[in-house]
Amino acid sequence: MNISFSSEQEILRKSVAEFLSKECPGEKVRDIEDSVEGYSAKQWKKIAKLGWMEVILPEVYGGFDDPFMNIIIIMEEIGKAAFPSPFFSTVILGGYTILEGGSENQKKDLLKKMAEGKLLLSLAQHEDDPGYLEAAINMQATLSGDEYVLNGTKMFVMDANIADKLIVAAKTDEGTTLLLVDAKAPGITCTIIPSIGMDNCCEVIFADVKVPVKDTIGEPGKGWEILEKVMLKASIAKSAEMVGGCKASIDLTAFYAKNRVQYGQPIGGYQAIQHYMADMLMYYDISSNYLYKVAWMIDEGMDCSTEASALKAQVNEYYKFISERGVQIHGGVGTSREFDIGLYYRRAKAFEYTCGDSDHHIELVAKAIGL
Amino acid sequence: MDFKLTEEQEALKKEFEDFFQEVMKDAPPEYGTGGLEGTYKTDEGFQFHMAVAKKLGEKGWLSRAWPKEFGGQGAPLIEQLIFNEAKDKYNAPGVDMFGIGMFAPTLILAANDEQRERLLPPIAKGEVSYCQGWSEPDAGSDLASLTTTAIRNGDHYIVNGQKIWTSGGHKADCMFLLARTNTEEKRGKGLSVFHLKMDLPGIEVRPILYMNGTHIYNEVFFKDVKIPAKDMIGGENEGWQLTRQTMNFERSSIGLFIEGKNRVRDMVNYVKTHKKNGKFLSEDPIVRQKLARLYMELDMGHTLAYKIAFLQEQGGLIFAASAASEAKLFGSELIQRIANYSTEIMGLYGQLTESEWAPLNGVMNEMYTMCMGLNIAGGSTEIQKNIIAWVGLGLPRIR
Ligand SMILES: Cc1cc2nc3c(=O)[nH]c(=O)nc-3n(C[C@H](O)[C@H](O)[C@H](O)COP(=O)(O)OP(=O)(O)OC[C@H]3O[C@@H](n4cnc5c(N)ncnc54)[C@H](O)[C@@H]3O)c2cc1C
Numbered sequence: 001m002n003i004s005f006s007s008e009q010e011i012l013r014k015s016v017a018e019f020l021s022k023e024c025p026g027e028k029v030r031d032i033e034d035s036v037e038g039y040s041a042k043q044w045k046k047i048a049k050l051g052w053m054e055v056i057l058p059e060v061y062g063g064f065d066d067p068f069m070n071i072i073i074i075m076e077e078i079g080k081a082a083f084p085s086p087f088f089s090t091v092i093l094g095g096y097t098i099l100e101g102g103s104e105n106q107k108k109d110l111l112k113k114m115a116e117g118k119l120l121l122s123l124a125q126h127e128d129d130p131g132y133l134e135a136a137i138n139m140q141a142t143l144s145g146d147e148y149v150l151n152g153t154k155m156f157v158m159d160a161n162i163a164d165k166l167i168v169a170a171k172t173d174e175g176t177t178l179l180l181v182d183a184k185a186p187g188i189t190c191t192i193i194p195s196i197g198m199d200n201c202c203e204v205i206f207a208d209v210k211v212p213v214k215d216t217i218g219e220p221g222k223g224w225e226i227l228e229k230v231m232l233k234a235s236i237a238k239s240a241e242m243v244g245g246c247k248a249s250i251d252l253t254a255f256y257a258k259n260r261v262q263y264g265q266p267i268g269g270y271q272a273i274q275h276y277m278a279d280m281l282m283y284y285d286i287s288s289n290y291l292y293k294v295a296w297m298i299d300e301g302m303d304c305s306t307e308a309s310a311l312k313a314q315v316n317e318y319y320k321f322i323s324e325r326g327v328q329i330h331g332g333v334g335t336s337r338e339f340d341i342g343l344y345y346r347r348a349k350a351f352e353y354t355c356g357d358s359d360h361h362i363e364l365v366a367k368a369i370g371l
Numbered sequence: 372m373d374f375k376l377t378e379e380q381e382a383l384k385k386e387f388e389d390f391f392q393e394v395m396k397d398a399p400p401e402y403g404t405g406g407l408e409g410t411y412k413t414d415e416g417f418q419f420h421m422a423v424a425k426k427l428g429e430k431g432w433l434s435r436a437w438p439k440e441f442g443g444q445g446a447p448l449i450e451q452l453i454f455n456e457a458k459d460k461y462n463a464p465g466v467d468m469f470g471i472g473m474f475a476p477t478l479i480l481a482a483n484d485e486q487r488e489r490l491l492p493p494i495a496k497g498e499v500s501y502c503q504g505w506s507e508p509d510a511g512s513d514l515a516s517l518t519t520t521a522i523r524n525g526d527h528y529i530v531n532g533q534k535i536w537t538s539g540g541h542k543a544d545c546m547f548l549l550a551r552t553n554t555e556e557k558r559g560k561g562l563s564v565f566h567l568k569m570d571l572p573g574i575e576v577r578p579i580l581y582m583n584g585t586h587i588y589n590e591v592f593f594k595d596v597k598i599p600a601k602d603m604i605g606g607e608n609e610g611w612q613l614t615r616q617t618m619n620f621e622r623s624s625i626g627l628f629i630e631g632k633n634r635v636r637d638m639v640n641y642v643k644t645h646k647k648n649g650k651f652l653s654e655d656p657i658v659r660q661k662l663a664r665l666y667m668e669l670d671m672g673h674t675l676a677y678k679i680a681f682l683q684e685q686g687g688l689i690f691a692a693s694a695a696s697e698a699k700l701f702g703s704e705l706i707q708r709i710a711n712y713s714t715e716i717m718g719l720y721g722q723l724t725e726s727e728w729a730p731l732n733g734v735m736n737e738m739y740t741m742c743m744g745l746n747i748a749g750g751s752t753e754i755q756k757n758i759i760a761w762v763g764l765g766l767p768r769i770r
Contacts, residue, residue: 001373001374001375001376001377001380001449001677001681002372002373002681003372003373003374003677003678003681003682004372005372006372009372069372250764254764254765254766257766258765258766258767265767265769266767268760268764268766268767269766269767269768269769270769271753271757273766274756274757274760274761274764274766275753275756275757275760277759277760277764277766278696278697278700278755278756278757278758278759278760278763278764279756281693281697281759281763281764282697282700282701282759285675285693285694285697285763286671286672286674286675286697286701287671289671289674289675289678290670290671290674290675292372292374293374293674295372296372296373296374297374299372300375307670309667310666310667310670310671311671313664313667314667314668314671359660362659362660362663362664362667363656363659363660363663365663365666365667366659366660366662366663369635369636369639369662369663369666370639370643371639371642371643371653371658371659371662371663
């Protein structure tokens with residue numbers, strides 16, 4: 001047993017953290033949130049250069065066979081910085097989907113472009129009656145010659161507005177099938193829906209959108225199998241981002257509590273505040289340690305679906321708790337757009353839905369423990 | 372990053388588990404599911420505890436963690452965690468939480484050679500049981516304000532005063548006592564640690580019943596009790612420092628998470644075999660949610676316990692002080708939730724205590740009362756939060 005990071009991992013963490021604190025401080029986060037694109041193309045190029053996208057790639061596709069733990073480190077730091085970018089959509093959801101299901105050609109072509117920062121991806125899974133099970137996927141892809149024709153509406157499609165390619169989960173005769181669709185293809189209408197995350201949450205309407213059959217990812221009917229594998233890793237990666245957000249919320253709040261003086265004392269000296277903060281730190285430490293255990297299980301090739309569900313369900317609650325107490329302890333300024341703590345409070349809610357809400361994961365765990 | 376046990380550790384775990392599984396076949400019904408109540412509540416439970424202690428002593432397992440020069444094996448802390456986990460998996464007794472858990476480390480840290488030679492072997496052999504004489508009616512969380520005095524008189528100390536909440540005081544052979552040897556000094560200054568036999572003249576043990584009627588703790592009165600000076604452990608007036616260091620032992624609270632997992636497993640079986648309104652309880656989404664959540668929290672706490680042992684092994688308790696408080700806080704509140712949800716799920720039957728009518732023989736109900744003790748003893752919830760705030764977060768300490 002050795003519950004610590006290697007020195008290379010510490011260096012990776014430091015470099016990601018330094019980049020983000022320099023390039024994307026709170027001011028910049030708010031600017032990006034307010035922008036139409038919802039990300040900075042300049043920053044995207046830079047992080048591609050730094051090799052963040054390659055961290056998920058095996059050597060044959062231009063990566064370094066990094067352990068999964070390394071992407072967890074990056075996601076944690078992204079979460080700490082509340083970094084608004086299509087990293088999760090493109091690299092985690094998109095990249096892993098291609099890795100899991102893509103043909104050799106697709107992998108070579110798409111992953112290379114992704115690593116160079118020249119390809120943004122977006123997963124179109126949910127619909128207007130969304131859920132986290134296969135039954136919630138109902139959009140039809142009708143075969144016509146050597147093309148599928150897509151009709152219907154996808155909802156909560158993150159970063160569809162800036163994506164080059166959409167990965168669309170649709171129903172074919174064989175079952176759920178993943179299709180790689182040009183985001184600018186005729187018949188696609190993309191609209192940003194205002195959301196608490198102030199992110200690129202989109203509605204995408206498909207009207208007779210034609211997709212060549214060769215642009216299927218994986219075999220027709222195997223789409224859900226692929227997505228399940230992707231969702232396992234993605235839920236852990238999203239949890240990492242949330243755990244990072246918990247840490248940032250605590251650091252910000254502790255700093256504030258040590259410096260804000262009322263009644264002649266720093267408010268951090270008052271026990272009511274201390275006890276909130278003790279709970280916050282406790283939940284964070286429990287979560288981060290568990291996160292590393294689950295990520296380690298992935299690297300060991302162990303089955304960790306139950307643990308991953310436990311992680312996401314609990315982190316959903318803990319991130320909300322920690323960021324909510326964070327705002328409370330900040331008092332009035334905590335409610336303002338100007339102060340960073342609000343970024344985390346909003347993200348805690350936005351991320352709660354990503355890769356499974358608490359109810360979804362709790363039910364999976366219930367089954368796993370024999371209920 | 373590596374959470375795996377080594378092969379040797381896995382083998383050790385199996386050896387411990389096999390032992391405890393075997394031993395528990397002889398558990399008398401009075402022992403129930405163990406804990407303080409299983410050990411101290413009945414004579415049968417206590418005898419069983421001492422019988423297991425002897426077996427553990429013969430194997431040398433009680434003193435495994437002690438340094439070799441004191442008769443131990445110098446086993447690393449993580450092995451202690453593995454041992455405790457195996458023991459708790461089977462709810463087994465035999466490890467005196469006071470003698471093994473607190474006093475032996477004190478002796479190792481501060482006793483002189485004569486004291487070590489005299490006092491450590493009986494503890495290692497599982498022949499002697501201890502109680503902890505710390506709390507007083509007016510000194511609980513603020514232990515350093517205690518007023519029981521031990522005044523030097525020739526080659527004796529004369530003790531006068533009162534201790535309270537002394538768990539197992541009615542069963543124990545010996546006590547380790549924290550008393551004031553210098554009445555001029557205030558608080559932490561002027562306190563000393565003593566070893567004493569409970570049958571000394573002038574000691575009176577009076578039971579206090581726990582709210583559910585069981586006899587676990589006591590009041591202990593001292594009237595001119597003569598303790599030989601050679602039974603003072605460590606230097607005179609250095610008892611407070613020593614007492615604080617005594618806590619530097621395995622502090623992962625693993626037992627809470629293991630006990631919790633055992634109980635949740637019981638409840639999973641319970642809801643699969645019991646119906647409400649014609650439907651199995653396990654089909655009720657609220658029941659499923661509650662139990663699944665408890666399981667998840669337990670697994671997270673369990674994982675933290677390992678981290679604490681790892682940290683302690685790396686750098687001592689100081690390294691893990693905040694995390695140890697977090698585990699105690701999280702674990703005790705979790706046990707409380709388990710007890711509450713379980714007795715809720717049982718409906719009207721949740722109110723029944725140990726009897727043939729009570730589901731799971733009243734275990735969950737007993738837990739509902741006992742869990743409050745967990746929240747208070749060994750540093751209350753609030754005190755743990757203070758420690759986390761000061762040590763873990765560096766928040767200011769205002770007096
Ligand atoms: C089941 C059980 C077994 C025990 N066994 C033993 C034993 O064997 N030997 C022994 O010596 N003692 C034993 N104790 C005593 C235990 O150590 C004390 O109960 C504990 O230290 C709390 O002290 P108190 O009861 O005087 O409560 P108090 O210290 O009076 O506390 C009362 C309340 O005030 C809160 N409080 C106190 N100080 C602060 C603060 N600074 N900030 C915020 N809140 C505060 C507490 O958290 C608590 O909620 C046992 C207790 C129990 C319940």
